Amino acid sequence: MTTWRVSTTIFRKDLLAERRTKEVFTAILLFGFTVAVAFTFAFEPTAEEARAIAGGLLWLAFLFSAVLGLNRAFARETANDCLRGLRLVPADPGAIYLGKLLSNVLFMVAAELVLLPIFGVFFNLNLWARPGWLLLILLLGTWGLASLGTIFSAVSANTRMQELMLPLLLLPLTVPVLIAAIESTAILLSGRPISEAGLWFRLLAGFDIIFTVLCWLLFGYVIEE
């Protein structure tokens, strides 16, 4: 109960702060957009091959921009030593993790929903054939990136090389999320039956559950002094 109250309180606080500053959302969105534009120079964007690898490009753009957004989002807690204020609260430290995870997922998905149609136009993709499934992939994949991303943003905040450490830790560990998200997006975009992506969905869901629970349990050690 306490955990739930603390997590939702932190989530609502982040929402309020973000509504005022929009810094995390904007960081993810602008960087994702820039990456999308950069990708169009790598090959003929409207060609058939472009569609075949669009899933990969999409998720790489999401990953890179997420790294930026996650660093910004955690900076909010390190300013004015707020994290120490949170640690004073009579609650399990995992609750802080869950609150930050929820807000990170929300900001990332929100930015991704704006980036999606941009990619659709740039690469001539048929995105809206099965919007429900697309949203599910987006949610599961983003949750996976954010689950480890949230704890690693706290880990890297302890180092002298914060901007470098986060991607260095996050990228290799989220390879399964990337593979599964890219493959299932490709299945969706190429119009193949969604049943082909069944295993990928299960992999994503499994990854999300395992790492959300594990990071929730381990977060207290990360913010300990």
Next chain:
Amino acid sequence: MAGPAASAPLTTSPRLVLRRLTKYYDRFVALDRLDLTIEPGEFVVVLGRNGAGKTTLLRTLALLLSPSEGELLFDAQPSRTLDVSFRGRIGFVGHETFLYDELTVEENLNFYASLYGIEPTRPRVAEVLTEMGLDNRTTSLVRSLSRGLKQRLALARAWLHKPDLLLLDEPATGLDTPTRARMHRWLAACHQTGRTVLVSSHDLAESLQPATRILLLEKGRLVFDGPNAPERVQEMQARLEAAAG
């Protein structure tokens, strides 16, 4: 700052016992074998120069740090075995404000009140705002506040859940003389309700009046521990200057 409402009940603050409490970071010893007992209801000033260990001591008492060696007991219970809910009995004001710049005064307090499980939130927040003289600034962004107002809000945050152990780490730094005086009156009033108060300072002129006891730290060691008395001021001043030299 009007001071805690007269109706505030007398609390039973925990009795603090430190036994050879030591905290080190690699080569650096921040606290060196501190032996100390603080009875409920004491008003203690922790003096010492920068780096003497005041912050480490207060953070350890606030359960933010765990000792490297030795023991810290709250009412005879070792700190590491305390339930997480015990944190609700501690109020801590640090060097930084723990406030979110992009939220308003009221939003910051609502946030912390909700984290501390204060129900209903609004009446208590309104009460604390009045007590700290912040009720005309409720909708100001923290970013726009002066250092003095921020510090008052930081006090309000630490006071929301009516802790019975108040720990303040150099709370007077950067405050002008009138604000300082008000804060001391407020702390004295808190002390009147039976609460334990620990305040650290590197400048004794500002902080000695309401205290009942003085601790002096030097390089992590406790070098003086005694009751506060007017004649102490000279002695403490001399010792602080000697440590500086």
Next chain:
Amino acid sequence: MNNSASDRFSLALGVPSLLILIGAFYYSFLVAPIESSMAMVEPVQRIFYIHLPSAFISFLSFFVVFIASLGYLITRRVAWDWVAVSAAEVGVVFCSAVLITGPLWAKPVWGIWWTWDARLTTTLILFLIYVGYLMLRLYIPEAQRRALLASVVGILGFVDVPIVYMANRLWRTQHPQPVIAGGEESGLDPRMWWGVLGVFVGLALFAGLLMRQRYRLESMRSELIELERSARD
């Protein structure tokens, strides 16, 4: 710390390791038969006797990192952290050996330096995870915090390994591989396994020796810091 006792322990690992490795290499390179399908690239095929045992040892080392990380978080004894960093470094060294010998073997046999098969890809990701782990340690100067954060990464990283493998496995089955016929140990002569086993035991003892030495270095560093701490003023 009793130095002579520690040296005896290292000796107990080092001498058998050397003897076994000499024997095992002699057997593997000169005695064991050659797999018929690889007869034309005979000398290269023998890289297999280093490649496979190295892979086992690096996985084993990362498992030790995982156990030691758990050990540190549960007991808070810094010695667990010394075990973790020693095992991680040894693991990365053997992982590098796998990644170097893999392409050396693949080029003459399959005509390409690198193949994105599940095992090799997983090894590469593994390498990146633990290089990240060691990098992280490098950037946290204070011992206690370093041990805490490294333990968290050591646990998350190891739990990730089977998932990375599964994802790569699935991915490969959906994208048929180009020219490769058969897995690496398909149709192995049982006598070849004796060579692999021998090299494995020898290298494992050698890895143990490296870890032991690295552990001692870490414990001496810590002892030095402790001495400096008590010798201040």
